[in-house]
Amino acid sequence: MSNSRAVLVTGGSRGIGRAIAHAFAAAGDRVAVHWGASRERAEAVLAELPGDGHVLVQADLADADEVGRMVDEAAAALDGLHVLVNNAGVFTAHPPLSVSYEEWQAAWSRTLAVNLLGAANATFRAVPHLVAAGGGAVVNVSSRGAFRGEPDTPAYGASKAGLNAFGQSMAIALAPHGISVGTVAPGFVQTEMAREVLDGPDGDAVRAQSPYGRVARPEEVASAVLWLASPGARFSTGTIIDVNGASYLRS
Numbered sequence: 126m127s128n129s130r131a132v133l134v135t136g137g138s139r140g141i142g143r144a145i146a147h148a149f150a151a152a153g154d155r156v157a158v159h160w161g162a163s164r165e166r167a168e169a170v171l172a173e174l175p176g177d178g179h180v181l182v183q184a185d186l187a188d189a190d191e192v193g194r195m196v197d198e199a200a201a202a203l204d205g206l207h208v209l210v211n212n213a214g215v216f217t218a219h220p221p222l223s224v225s226y227e228e229w230q231a232a233w234s235r236t237l238a239v240n241l242l243g244a245a246n247a248t249f250r251a252v253p254h255l256v257a258a259g260g261g262a263v264v265n266v267s268s269r270g271a272f273r274g275e276p277d278t279p280a281y282g283a284s285k286a287g288l289n290a291f292g293q294s295m296a297i298a299l300a301p302h303g304i305s306v307g308t309v310a311p312g313f314v315q316t317e318m319a320r321e322v323l324d325g326p327d328g329d330a331v332r333a334q335s336p337y338g339r340v341a342r343p344e345e346v347a348s349a350v351l352w353l354a355s356p357g358a359r360f361s362t363g364t365i366i367d368v369n370g371a372s373y374l375r376s
């Protein structure tokens with residue numbers, strides 16, 4: 126138990142977050158599985174995780190008060206906090222030439238509130254716990270869309286570009302406290318978030334964007350998150366790791 130870290134994974138109820146929770150639990154860590162609306166799915170994740178000491182925490186990440194309470198609850202239940210993974214996110218279509226102004230505003234407000242402000246607030250509230258633990262890591266789950274553009278979901282692309290910049294700033298701010306901040310930028314991943322696209326008429330074209338002819342598996346994103354949270358990644362703080370099967374290369 127002594128080497129076991131306390132890890133909070135937002136959006137652990139489904140998809141990539143579930144795979145991240147599994148990866149940490151399999152490494153012997155204690156995981157707080159956060160959920161927003163999917164209580165039963167979160168309970169199922171909790172039940173299937175290997176190891177001991179895992180807990181559930183709930184909050185709407187668009188609500189700053191709920192986020193603060195949830196982070197403190199996770200740290201209390203896990204007896205500290207060493208790692209925060211800001212994974213939860215929303216991806217809602219709002220094509221700029223076809224939505225109403227009201228729909229446009231709603232999409233921007235919700236997307237930025239969850240994807241960017243939710244992560245910023247969770248990080249702010251996690252920092253005192255990470256400092257108290259003598260250091261640790263924050264890992265943000267961003268997206269290839271921050272670089273490649275999101276023509277039908279521009280607020281999503283902007284929220285992830287903001288998350289990238291947030292992670293870079295925080296890497297500098299938190300390094301003196303022994304806290305590293307890393308970012309993962311996946312291309313499409315086989316989850317519910319991407320199902321409509323992947324099962325739709327553009328699915329084959331999306332898969333063909335990678336020379337592997339497929340999209341990422343949640344476990345492949347989790348693997349990069351696990352590494353970014355490891356002591357060996359300490360000096361790579363501030364980095365953004367692509368997990369996109371060479372579907373979009375940048376340097």
Ligand SMILES: NC(=O)c1ccc[n+]([C@@H]2O[C@H](COP(=O)([O-])OP(=O)(O)OC[C@H]3O[C@@H](n4cnc5c(N)ncnc54)[C@H](OP(=O)(O)O)[C@@H]3O)[C@@H](O)[C@H]2O)c1
Nearest residue numbers: 136140141160161162163185186213214313314316318319
């Ligand atoms: N799938 C992809 O193709 C892809 C590609 C690049 C990046 N990503 C990023 O990877 C992360 C995980 O995506 P995913 O594919 O696993 O998506 P997903 O299957 O749709 O799951 C989204 C997760 O976020 C949580 N969540 C959403 N809104 C929330 C809110 N307001 N409050 C609390 N929790 C909320 C959900 O929890 P509840 O269901 O409990 O509310 C759920 O656990 C996201 O940040 C996403 O942008 C995904």
